[in-house]
Amino acid sequence: MKDSAKDNSTASLQMLRKICEQQGIRLTHQRLEIFKEISRAKDHPSAELLYERLKKTMPTISLDTIYRTLATFERLGLIKKVHVLYDQARFDPDTDHHHHFICVRCKKIIDFRWPEFDAMVLPEGTKNFGKILEQQAELRGLCQECLKKGEGR
Ligand SMILES: [Zn+2]
Ligand SMILES: [Zn+2]
Incomplete structure (x- = not known):
């Protein structure tokens, strides 16, 4: 933000x-x-x-x-x-490292920071993939507005 x-x-x-x-x-x-x-x-x-x-x-x-x-x-x-x-x-427009919450209903994207996640060590096997450039989390769910509309089923 x-x-x-x-x-x-x-x-x-x-x-x-x-x-x-x-x-x-x-x-x-x-x-x-x-x-x-x-x-x-x-x-x-x-x-x-x-x-x-x-x-x-x-x-x-x-x-x-x-x-x-x-x-x-x-x-x-x-x-x-x-x-x-x-x-x-x-x-x-925010090119600084951050993560996203995505509402699967209205497709709203909300930014958040997660330093603990960023500091996490990747599983051993991921070394075999090649070179990791970025470690980014994506949470999917229903946003507050969609929940309020009772569409949370
Ligand atoms: Zn939503
Ligand atoms: Zn963003």
Whole structure:
């Protein structure tokens, strides 16, 4: 969770400008707006959801542009792709190591930190898989809202 959203967004915009400059990527108006939208999103939006939000202010933007831009941002390490949900990829502006709770009903994703998990030693056999890059937990269940709606069966 980001507490000081404002400071963070200024800092991440500066980072975006710097990285684009270094990588020779032109920071178009559309790319900038997509970045701002994903940066302030707290709900790990899909490309489709970002499209719905962005086309209100940018009627000419295409879903394809959003896909390609998100792929670029991911390659640059500015966002992360959450490889979890059934049909749509979801994107995370928080690239710091953290874990996810996923509601299987409404597909809400909630971030949490778990230092004890991070410190856990992996089972011996996992060495045979190759090189482990990240140790990430994913909890699945029903969120508070879905439970309240009595859909928890
Ligand atoms: Zn839910
Ligand atoms: Zn997250």
